[in-house]
Amino acid sequence: MRIGQLLGAGRSADVYAIDEAWVLRRYRDSSDATPELAVMSYLSACGYPVPRLGPSPATATPSDLVLQRLTGPTMLESLLSGALTEDEGGAMLAGLLTDLHTIPARVSQDPEDRMLHLDLHPDNVMLTPDGPVVIDWRTTAEGPPALDRAMSSLILAQVAVDPASPAAAGARSLLKALLPHLADRGGVPAPHLARAKRRRAMDPHLSPDELALIDEAADLIGELAG
Ligand SMILES: Nc1ncnc2c1ncn2[C@@H]1O[C@H](COP(=O)(O)OP(=O)(O)OP(=O)(O)O)[C@@H](O)[C@H]1O
Ligand SMILES: [Mg+2]
Known part of the structure; x- marks a missing residue:
């Protein structure tokens, strides 16, 4: 397999072009992607x-x-360029979460x-x-939808309360747009937010500065949710 140009890089994976149709996503630390493969295949079949998934x-x-x-x-990128408004982004994120949460668990009874x-x-996205x-x-699991709503909210809130982030104001507006949609679907209950905080605190990819913002971020969710 010939690997082409690097198309994108996140905190844990690099994504290379293979050809016009396919990319290779590779974990930098050699993590096993097999569990994701099964989940993506199932989600794809559910629409x-x-x-x-391409030929390996x-x-x-x-x-x-x-x-x-x-x-x-x-x-x-669309939010930062202004091509997508925060209101549109909030509705889109909420829709993606809600649609995902209609899909029955694959393994859990x-x-x-x-x-x-x-x-x-x-x-x-x-x-x-x-x-x-x-x-x-990478982080996919099966469990209560409220935990997923709490994780998305907390991730946005952590950017919103980060004084060093140029995206802080945008993240706050996006969170403000997202929360009312989530409230219609059960919102972000306190026990699930507490669980999301514990998950974030254990994330090895977060810097000490990011870890220090988790409490303030959770408070912002409470404040904006009213
Ligand atoms: N299927 C794809 N086709 C084209 N580009 C892609 C594809 N998947 C990912 N990318 C590009 O690669 C980037 C990194 O991908 P991805 O989010 O999977 O990496 P990651 O290391 O897991 O990210 P994170 O920092 O969120 O952990 C994306 O932002 C996107 O620009
Ligand atoms: Mg990513």
Whole structure:
């Protein structure tokens, strides 16, 4: 397999072009992507917008995924350029969470459990000509939808309260737009927000400065949710 140009890089993975149709997503620390593969395949079959899974070459390692090559900006890029308003972004994020949470859990026997993303934020949504597509299923799990709503809210709130972030004001507006939509679907209950805080606090990718903002971020959610 010939690997082409680097198309994107997150905190944990690099994404390279293979050809016009496919990309290679590779974990930098050699994490195993096999669990994501099963989840993305299931979500795709359920009609949820995830990148299609491609043919895995013989040389692929467990940390490689061959995925449909998506075109279009991320939701974050669109918000920053002004092509997408915070109101539109809030409604879109809420819609993606709600649609995901209609899908029954794949493994769990608890009838209340649903498929969760647990890192659904504007940098993990690509706005393709066919609509938004949710990428980066590293943190996927099965559980209560309220935990997913709490994680998305907390991630936005952490940017909103970060004095060093140029995106702070935009993140606050987006959170303000998102929360009323979430309230219609059960909101962000305190126990789930507390669980989201514990998950964030254990995230090895967060810097000490980011970790220090978790409490203030959770307070902002309470304040904006009213
Ligand atoms: N299927 C795809 N087609 C085209 N570009 C993609 C695709 N998947 C990801 N990218 C690009 O690569 C970037 C990083 O991808 P991804 O979010 O999967 O990495 P990550 O390291 O898991 O991110 P994070 O920092 O959120 O953990 C995306 O922002 C996007 O620009
Ligand atoms: Mg990402």
